[in-house]
Amino acid sequence: MIHFVGAGPGAADLITLRGARLLKEAGMIIYAGSLVNPELLKLAKKDCEIYDSARMTLDEVVEKLREAHSSGVDAVRLHTGDPSIYGAIREQMDKLKALRIPYDITPGVSSFCAAAAAAEAEYTLPSVSQTVIITRMEGRTPVPEREKIRSLAAHHASMVLFLSAGMLDALCAELIAGGYEPQTDAALVYKASWPDQKVLRGALAELPRLAEQAGISRTALVLVGDFLGDEYELSKLYDKHFSHGFRKAAEER
DSSP states (O other): OEEEEEOBSSOGGGSOHHHHHHHHHOSEEEEOTTTSOGGGGGGSOTTOEEEEGGGOOHHHHHHHHHHHHHTTOOEEEEESBOTTSSOOHHHHHHHHHHTTOOEEEEOOOOHHHHHHHHTTOOSOOTTTOSOEEEEEOOSSSOOOGGGOHHHHHTTOOEEEEESOGGGHHHHHHHHHHHTOOTTOEEEEEESTTSTTOEEEEEEGGGHHHHHHHHTOOSSEEEEESGGGSSOOOOOSTTOTTOOBTTBOOGGGO
């Protein structure tokens, strides 16, 4: 069996219990070497074959997985964060399907969750934002025309931008052109949950300068939106005047 496993955002103890068990049992591990915490590889058995996919092509990865399956060995394809977000797993799954090789997926904690924890933020604040847009700035790899940053910014939702820390000048310009005010609260979260995690907070227009001063140009998420500000309404969930299926409002008691 081939197991796609989310490694979590960085900290070794943020992998799921299932993911850790699969790593311990695997006879082969192919991991995203540029992003996955190498501490996780210490869970592997002594005789486990370990490969760094940063140096491999899609066909080379699939060939190793095929070899593992043919040998009756369980293999773990270890992806950073949750494999469903910028994990490029669809193409791997389709190749395995064509080869009739069984697989399953173990989700992981995405870095966008770890970034919110690092920034002590809640993406979905009442009266502020109930929508989270996860996207990235167009670079060498294009994005669909309808998903350009300028178009998405018009929603004024909470935004999390992956793979964009190296293009902050252009990114912030597009966000502002799309409708965010230059003074909109923003944050740059570097290596969320890792020991060297950093959180830079400031106005959207100032984010490129803050990043340059800190020497951050990669391995960081950009958070943008009023959810980072101080104004919001209290949740109805715990409001004593609000009834729901598990509690009556104070005046109804």
